[in-house]
Amino acid sequence: MKLYRYIPALEWGRSYRGSTLANDLVAAVIVTIMLIPQSLAYAMLAGLPPEVGLYASILPLVAYAVFGTSRTLAVGPVAMLSLMTAAAAGRVAVQGSPEYIAAALLLAFLSGLMLLALGLLRLGFLANFLSHPVVSGFITASGLIIAASQLRHLLGIEGHGHTLYDIVSSLLAHIGEINLPTVAIGVPALLFLFWVRKGLKPLLMKAGLGERLAGMVSRGGPVIAVVAGISAVAGLGLVERGVHIVGDIPTGMAGMALPSMDFSLWAQLAGAAALISVIGFVESVSVAQTLAAKRRQRIDPNQELVGLGAASLAAGVSGGFPVTGGFARSAVNFDAGAETPAAGAFTAVGIALAAMYLTPYLYFLPQAVLAATIIVAVVSLIDLKTVRQTWRYSKNDFAAMAATIVVTLAAGVELGVTTGVVLSLLLHLYNTSRPHFAIVGQVPGTQHFRNVDRHAVVTSDCLVTIRVDESLYFANARFLEDTIYEILANRPDLEHLVLMCPAVNHIDASGLESLEAINERLRDAGVTLHLSEVKGPVMDRLKRSDFLQELAGKVYLHQYEAVEDLDRECARGAIERTVLPTPPEAGERRTQQLVGLKQAR
C-alpha cells in the first residue's frame, strides 16, 4: 500500500494504545511549557508579533505528526530560521508592517512547497550540497549574530542590522541611551538562565529528584524567569520606566488563509525560501536521526522532507512563519518519554489552549527576558571547538568553514551559506581532479605490487604500471591524460603501459573518452595500453562501448598475469630490470640510485 509510505500516521496510528497515550501526554505537557516562551522569543527574533510564534506552533505540529517519520522530533520555530526569516522579510518590507508579516508567511509557504516537491521527487540528496563544515560554520556565525542582535532588548536601546558589524555599530551609537530598569531585569534573567543550564539539575537531584526528572524540570528554567519577569514589571510598574513588554497578544487562533499570490514577491523570496528549506531540513534530519538511533528506530529522509514541507505549508496558511525540528525541544520530548508523533499533536493542543486563555497573563512579559532565553539558547550553538578541530583535520574543509563564518558575519546569512556551498564544491572538484596515481612495481618474490616511491620493488624499462586510486570521471579524466603523457615523454624505451584499476569504482563517459584518447595516442607513440584488475560493474559498462575492441592491449584479471605476459614480450630485446632501493625518508627525495639488474625471467 503506497499511502503508508506518504502518511506514516496510518502505520503508528493502528497500534496506538492507552499506555502510549499516557506517555505522549506527559511529554506534550512538558514540551508545551517549554515551547510557550520559545515561540514568543523566536517570533520576536524574526521581527514578528508574538502571536505569530504561537500560530507557528499549532497547525505545523499537527501536520508533522501526520506526515513525519520521526517518533520524537518536536517541530516549531527555531533560532536559525527566525534569523533567516528576518533577513529575507526585511529585504522586501519594513519590520512591523503588514507586508513584513505577509512576507514571513509566504516564506513558510514557499519553503513548504519546496520541501514537499523535493520529498515527492526523492531529491533529498540535494541537501548534501551543505557540507558539515559549512553548516557548522553557518550555525556558529549566525549564533553570534543572533546573540548580538538581542543585546538591544537586554539593554533597552536600538541596535538593528543583519551583519555583526551593523548590529555592533548600531548598538555603540545608542550606548548612551541604556535603560537601567531593563538591564536590571535582563541581566539577572540571563545569568539565571545560564546557571539553570548547569546548576539547577544537580540541585534538584540533591533535593531528592531522580536524574531524569531533575533534568526535565531544569528545562523549565525559562518559565521561572518568565513568571519572575512578569511579576517584576507588573508589580513595580516598570512599563512607565521604559521597560519594553510583549503587550497585547490577540486571543484565539489565526484564521486559515492562502498567502500573498503576488508572484513578483514569490520570485524575490524564492532564494531565501530555498536556503531556509535546506538549512531547516539538514538540522532537523540530524536531530531526528540522533534520537531515532537511540531507540533503534529509523527515519526516511525523503519522507522527512514531506513531513517538514507539510508543517511549513501549514505554518504558511495559518499565520505562522518557517518552522523545523528543534534540537533542545526534541531532546526534551524524547527524555520525557514521547513514543509517537501524537505527542506533537498534543503539544499543538496545549499551545492552542495557551493562545486562547493564557495570552492576557503574558501582557507584562518583558522583552528582555525573551532576549535572555534566545541568547542562552544560541550561545550553546557557537562551536569554536569544531573550528579548531577542522583546522587540524583538513585545511580545505577549514577554508570552506572559515569562508562561511566570515561572509555570514560580514555580509549576512544568505551570502554566507552560498559562499560556503560554492567553495566546498569547488574545493571538492579541485581535489578529485588531481587524484592519487602511483607507479607500481612488483615486490620481489611475491605477487604484490606497490608504489615505487614507497617500497623496494622490481620495475622494467619497457613496461610501466600505473595504479589509479580514484574513479575516473569528468573532473579528473584530463588529469589522468596529463599524467600519462608526462610519463610517456620521459620514457623513451617504453613499450607497454598498464592501468591497474582495483580502486576505480566507476568510469563515466568523460573517463571513457580519456581512455580512448590515451589508447590512441599511446598507439601513435608505439606504446600498447593494457588494463588490469578492472572491477566487475566497471567492466560490464565498458562492454557497452567500443573501447574494448579498440584497446590495443589486453585486459588482465590480475596484475601479476599482466607482468608475466608482458615481460615475455619485452624479453625479445635485452631487458634492463632495476631494483629500487628502500625509499628515502618521507618528504625528502634523494636521487634514486638505480641498480641495474639483468634478469631473464
Place this chain on the structure above:
Amino acid sequence: MKLYRYIPALEWGRSYRGSTLANDLVAAVIVTIMLIPQSLAYAMLAGLPPEVGLYASILPLVAYAVFGTSRTLAVGPVAMLSLMTAAAAGRVAVQGSPEYIAAALLLAFLSGLMLLALGLLRLGFLANFLSHPVVSGFITASGLIIAASQLRHLLGIEGHGHTLYDIVSSLLAHIGEINLPTVAIGVPALLFLFWVRKGLKPLLMKAGLGERLAGMVSRGGPVIAVVAGISAVAGLGLVERGVHIVGDIPTGMAGMALPSMDFSLWAQLAGAAALISVIGFVESVSVAQTLAAKRRQRIDPNQELVGLGAASLAAGVSGGFPVTGGFARSAVNFDAGAETPAAGAFTAVGIALAAMYLTPYLYFLPQAVLAATIIVAVVSLIDLKTVRQTWRYSKNDFAAMAATIVVTLAAGVELGVTTGVVLSLLLHLYNTSRPHFAIVGQVPGTQHFRNVDRHAVVTSDCLVTIRVDESLYFANARFLEDTIYEILANRPDLEHLVLMCPAVNHIDASGLESLEAINERLRDAGVTLHLSEVKGPVMDRLKRSDFLQELAGKVYLHQYEAVEDLDRECARGAIERTVLPTPPEAGERRTQQLVGLKQAR
C-alpha cells in the same frame, strides 16, 4: 630558472637550427594558404568585417609562439568561438556598428585576461567542469546552428538569429527572395568542397603524388573554390545581379589600441568571455595533446592557458577577435612538418603580407563561397555517433549531453553550455551521494570477504560488515548514515558493526562527522563500531582528529582479524552462524533461505 617555465620559446629557441627553419617555413606557407579564406569566413560568421579575421591571425600567432607549449598547434579564429562572439556581441550592439566590433575586441581581451589569470594561478582544473558529453553535445548543437546560419549566404536571403528556430523561421520567411546567381555559385562551391575532403586526395595519389603530399594539397581545396568564385563574379559581373561579395578590405595592419574601458560593458561581456575562454581552452588542449602524443612530446595545460591567454590578449589589442587552437589547421601544420612554434610566427608573417598586398584581389570574393567553407568545416563536427554511443554507455551522461544539445539549439550557446555544466555536476553529486555499499561475509575456508548478495558466504547475527566502495565526503556522508541506521533498525541481535574501507581513498570533515555520529548512535543502541583495512593516508588523517579515541571499537588492519576477534566476543552467547545459498538470479530476489549452522570457531 623560472622564466623558462613561462616562456617556452626561450627553451626551443636555443636549439633552433637551419633544418628546423626549413621545415617550419614549409608548414607556415601551407597553413597560410589555408588560413586566408578561413580567417575571412570566420570573421563573417562572427558578424565582423573580413579584415578582423586577418588581424586575429597575425599578432595572436606570434604571442602563442612565444608563450605556448605545443610545438604544432595552429592558433587563429575558429568556428565555435566565432559563433559565441556573434551571440555575445549581438546582445550589446547592432551587427555592423563600431560598438559591435568594439565588443568583439573586448571579448578577446577579457578572455585573454581570464586565461592568463587561470594559467598563472594554476587553475586549469576549472576546465574539468566541462565534461566530455557536454563539450561534445555543445559542438554538435553549435555546428548545426552555424550550418543553418550560413544558409542565408548560400541562398542570398536574410535569415538571422541565435537559435536554430529563429534562424530557420527567418530563412523560411524570406525563402521567396532567393538570389539564383548566388545559389549558382554557392551550391557548386559547397558540393566541390565536400568532394575535395574525400575525393581529391585519391585522385592526386593516382596522378603520382605521395600520400602525404596529396593529403596536404587536397587541403588547398578552399583556395580553388575562392579563385573560381572570384573569377566567376568578376568575369560575369554578378555583383549587379545581387551576389554579395567581400568588397573592400582595408590594406595593411590594424593599429595597436587598448579595448574599451567601459566597465559596465566589461560586466555585460564577462560571462560570455568566460565561456569563450573555457570552450576555447578545452578544444585547444585536446588538439594539442593529440598532436604532442604522436611525437612523444608533452604540453603543460597551465602554461597552455598562458599561451592562449597571450594570444587572445594580442587579438584584443590588435583589432582581432577571440582565437584558439583549431583542429584542422593544427593537423595540417603537423602533417606539413612543423617542428616548433616558430612555424606559427612565420604563418603570422604570411597573413601580414596577405593583409598588405593580397586584399585588393579578394574584392570580388563571393560570401557564398565563404559560407560553403564554413558549412563544410562544421558539418564534420556534428557527431551523432557519439550521441548514440553515450546513450548506450550511460544514461546520466546522455542526459547531460541531450540537455546541452536541446538548450543550445533552443536558447542559444551560452545557456546551453551552462545547463550542461550544472546538470552534469548535479548528476555527479547525485551518483556519488548514493555510492555502493555491500554487506560482506566470509567465503568459507578462506580469508576473503564478498558481497552477501552475490556469493555464498558465512555471516553472523551478532556482527555485520559493510564494505564502503567510495571515498566518504560531504555528498555521501549522510547516505552512509542512512544506510547504517536502516541496517541497525532491522537487526535486533546486532552487537558489532565493521566498516571495511579498502576503497575509501579519503574522508573529509563531513565524512568524519558522520563516522563520529555513527559511532555515538551505535553506542547508544548498544552496538560497537569497528573499522578495518583503512588505507595509510586516511589513517594518518584520522589520527589528527579525536575520532580514534572516541571510537567504541578497534581499527583492524585486515578484515580477517576483525572477524576472528569479534566472533570470539560474540561467542559468549550462543552463536548462530548462517550460510547463505548461492544468490538468486540478478534482478530477482527470492527470500533467502537461511541455513542455521552452529559453529564454534
